[in-house]
Amino acid sequence: MASGRLLHTATLLANGRVLVTGGYNRSAEIYNPVTGTWSRTADALNTHRAATATLLPNGQVLIAGLGGAEWNSGISSELYDAESGTWAATGDLGTPRLSHTATLLPDGRVLVTGGADREYAGAVLSTAELYDPATGTWTPTGPMAEARRDHTATLLSNGKVLVTGGTQASGLLQSRAELYDAATGTWSPAGSMAVARAYHSATLLPDGQVLIVGGGGSDWNGSTSAELFDPATGTWAMTTGMARPRRYHSATLLPSGLVLVTGGFHEYTGILTQAEVYEPSLGAWRAAGPLATGRYLHTATLLTGGRVLVAGGFSNGDQSSAEVYTPSRTWASTGSLASPRSAHTATLLPDGQVLVAGGVNNDEDLATMEVYDPASGTWSTTGALAWPRYFHTATLLADGQVLVAGGGNDDEDLAAAEVYDPALGTWSVTGALASPRYYHTATLLPDGKVLVAGGVNNDGALATTEVYDPASGTWSATGALASPRYYHTATLLPDGKVLIAGGVSDGGDLAAAEVYDSALGTWSATGALASPRYVHSATLLSDSKVLVVGGYDNGSGFLATAEVYDSASGTWSVTDSLALPRYFHTATLLPGGKVLISGGGDESGGFLATAEVYDPSSGTWSTTGALASPRYFHTATLLLNGKVLVSGGGDNSQGILTGAELYTP
The missing domain is CATH 2.120.10.80 (Kelch-type beta propeller)
Known part of the structure; x- marks a missing residue:
């Protein structure tokens, strides 16, 4: 703006422009949202500070309020005509006032209430007045x-x-x-x-x-x-x-x-x-x-098109500054879960629906199941698990069924496994793991079998790995990891091998990574991460590299760092860091090849609503719209329509959540 201002008014005109006037001077300015520029218009007839501005049905703007202490022409009400860009006096308030309110009533009159009769040490008012645009006069109404x-x-x-x-x-x-x-x-x-x-x-x-x-x-x-x-x-x-x-x-x-x-x-x-x-x-x-500039006693005006113009106000910076907020259209709430839950799983079914299984809420471990329908944005319950469980894994099998394995509940660490049939909406028990485990990983192999690796149980961190054969419903042992670990990640590489990275063992945090060859049933060491980390994320990128993000290291604390694994060379390289360190977040590969990171916990002990997007072409991060609710131990699922469904999780202030949100890239 041309002038610094506070205690001013801002009014959206019928033509979509914004009239800003008053404060500590008589000047007035017009903001043009199309060009993003300001231009002067005629000065008001009086200084109006802590006054009101009301757009009348005829398109004029009524300014009502006491003149400033340093200069007062005695005019307490005036009208701005946007077509001519001029001001004209109208009937004076019965009691000139400031710090009052003005409300346009359905019949076109304006109700003014309360305020004070002087700027300094003025009497506080209970009186109210009505302005009639047809007569240009004020009349008292009930106090x-x-x-x-x-x-x-x-x-x-x-x-x-x-x-x-x-x-x-x-x-x-x-x-x-x-x-x-x-x-x-x-x-x-x-x-x-x-x-x-x-x-x-x-x-x-x-x-x-x-x-x-x-x-x-x-x-x-x-x-x-x-x-x-x-x-x-x-x-x-x-x-x-x-x-x-x-x-x-x-x-x-x-x-x-x-x-x-x-x-x-x-x-x-x-x-x-x-x-x-x-x-x-x-x-x-x-x-x-x-905001770019901290401010108070400013104005905020909703523009045509949904943006918001923030102007002036008291600030440590430029009180003539203005900025425009563009609302994020990336996140939207969708139907709520029937049961609050965190530490659950979410699996995209072949028909495009999402199966949510188990988890924990504020009162109990969960065996309940729910299915999300993207077409209607609603959840429905389906058959329950035989065992309540959380920190388990869920894997979509080649035949469209879902294998749930391991996890724990308040009574025991689980070796039990179950298979869900979407056609029937029912679960059936299948062969049990040789070792109960939770915080493990499960990966669908190219031959349709499922590799379960690591985890932890009452005996400590596990190095054992097992393979599930859907044809027989049985598990068999395969080669052991070199390092027992849990809270690690597992990523299926394009050549059919599986990359295990990071995690924590009984001896501490791990930077070591290993690769599983399903043809041989053996593990081999590969390049180590630059930073030990656990409860991080790992995402296979479109160029076949693997992006590892965030997590926690007992030596360094919460991590914002990110690394990229090149399977051709078996080496890691550091890439751009997140804006905020986080762990227990989610990472989702978007249809365009970018990666969405959402929520998680941070170093303050709180949980995050913020989200960031990684662009592999530039190796950089950018912030995107924030979730409505901070959350961790939630799930994120890429839907067939390209949107991302985030469900459940926990938050410090709200506890375990039922809410679900959709991200539109």
Whole structure:
């Protein structure tokens, strides 16, 4: 912008441009989203700070509020005409005010409520007024029960206006809410929020509820908290809080139904660059890309097309700066699992559906099964396992059936194996492993058999490996690993051999890698990883190389490093590192040859919603849209339509998850 501003207004005009005006001067500017440029328009007739701007049905913009202390022409209301680019005075407010609210009513009138009658040491107001565009005049209407400033006002689906929170005359924060009925011009109580708030935000959600966020004063929990008002019942309920406390922030309803919260300030964090997105269907927050400039008392305007213009505000940087947020269209919620679960398996069936098996939830080990149908985006239950189990493996066999092997539950480590028949939706017991094991790997070999390698049980890390023959339903021992290991990875190479990399043994973390030759039934050493690691990921790339990412090393901690294995030379080379270290994440080869990394745990002890994409052609990573819910011990499955289904997992704040999300590359 040409001028730095805070406590200004921003209004989306009928032509798709944005009018920004006021703050600490009379100037006004127009933002053109098509060109991304600003241009000056006529100055307003008065300085308006902490005023309101309302787009009227005729396309004009009503600015209402007290003039600034340093210069005041006495005009408390004026109209901007976008067609002529000019300002004209209109009827004055009965009580000039600032830090009030203005709401466009369904009949075209504008309701102004509360505020203060002076900028410094002003009286806090309970009065309300109505502006009639047909006559250009203000008339008083019923006063609120409570005097308040720095509050919110939200037009509900039923035409009433919900006023919440604010600062009282005593200077204390307000928790009570009121409802205005335009038909009668009267107010009625609307209950109390759990947290007293001012400088918070209120957003009408698509389902008619109102989301109240932040503004809980200097208290950390109060200023991260969020609540929902249900007009149908007139009741309040807490919802999941934000990751960071904030007030003086902005909140914008996106076309997707999500709510974007940007910037703000809090004593514990200072001026915020961080942004977060609330997903109403999950009642959960996820991180959004950070602002380039931390700011508060700024404006946020939803542009035509769904982008958001953030402008001005108090900042440690340039208060004339502006930036545009483009919502991520990469993740979307899909149907929820019937049972919360983590440490489960997910297998793509030949018909394109996804079978989720076992796992653990907050209360028990699971034997239950569910099937996801991408066509409808819904889950349905199917036949249960004979044994509840988690940290098992699931392998799609050549005949379309699914082999589940090993794992554990609270009672025992399992050697038992079962086979699922999708045509019948039932399980049958098959031959058991010679050794119970979990944290092992299972790989479908070119001849249709399944190689199970390593793992751990009560006796410690395992070097033994076994091969399952679907024709006979039996297991047979094959060559042992040189190094016992679990939490490793196994990757089928194009030549039919299997690469085992990393993991942990009773003696420590491993960098060693081995290759299995199924024709000989033997293992041979290959080049070692540059960094020992376990609970990492390994992905076969389109060029036949193998990408290993992240994990943990007891010496180095959480890893962001990545390496690429060349099977032709049997050597590893270091490639670009992740933006964030992570472990227990997922890695999925996308149809275009890139690799999607999602979720996992990090060095703070928390869990991640962030996702990154690796491009093998450049050897570099880029961030992509974040998951709605942080999660680890989840699954990620590439669907036949090229999307990626992420399901379940765990999160510090929400526990074990039922939610599932779809990633569109």
